[in-house]
Amino acid sequence: xxxxxxxxxxxxxxxxxxxxxxxxxxxxxxxxxxxxxxxxxxxxxxxxxxxxxxxxxxxxxxxxxxxxxxxxxxxxxxxxxxxxxxxxxxxxxxxxxxxxxxxxxxxxxx
Numbered sequence: 001x002x003x004x005x006x007x008x009x010x011x012x013x014x015x016x017x018x019x020x021x022x023x024x025x026x027x028x029x030x031x032x033x034x035x036x037x038x039x040x041x042x043x044x045x046x047x048x049x050x051x052x053x054x055x056x057x058x059x060x061x062x063x064x065x066x067x068x069x070x071x072x073x074x075x076x077x078x079x080x081x082x083x084x085x086x087x088x089x090x091x092x093x094x095x096x097x098x099x100x101x102x103x104x105x106x107x108x109x110x
Contacts, residue, residue, distance in 0.1 A: 015074035016041035017090050018081070021109040023068045025061040031108040033057065045069070 020026045020034065020041055037055035038044040044055065052062045081088060089096045091108050100106050
């Protein structure tokens with residue numbers, strides 16, 4: 001398996017990685033499905049149920065996304081993390097912990 005580690009997540013896109021990380025039922029496989037289908041997770045966050053289904057998500061996961069979206073303010077989440085001094089990395093980022101890349105079910109966001 002070959003990874004493109006030169007990808008750097010922009011702050012705008014990173015907020016959607018953080019948002020999806022909050023949604024129950026979204027893990028490594030679902031992140032990959034969303035990214036492969038929508039290109040950017042921002043597009044996935046704004047997608048309707050039919051598009052999420054086309055991306056390969058199951059009904060219970062789509063329901064979970066729809067229930068969480070109104071309660072997650074992506075910009076506020078990023079501000080909260082910044083105030084706490086927390087840096088967030090996706091598995092695409094060069095600074096993502098190398099040891100985590102080695103495990104099968106690596107977390108998409110750390």
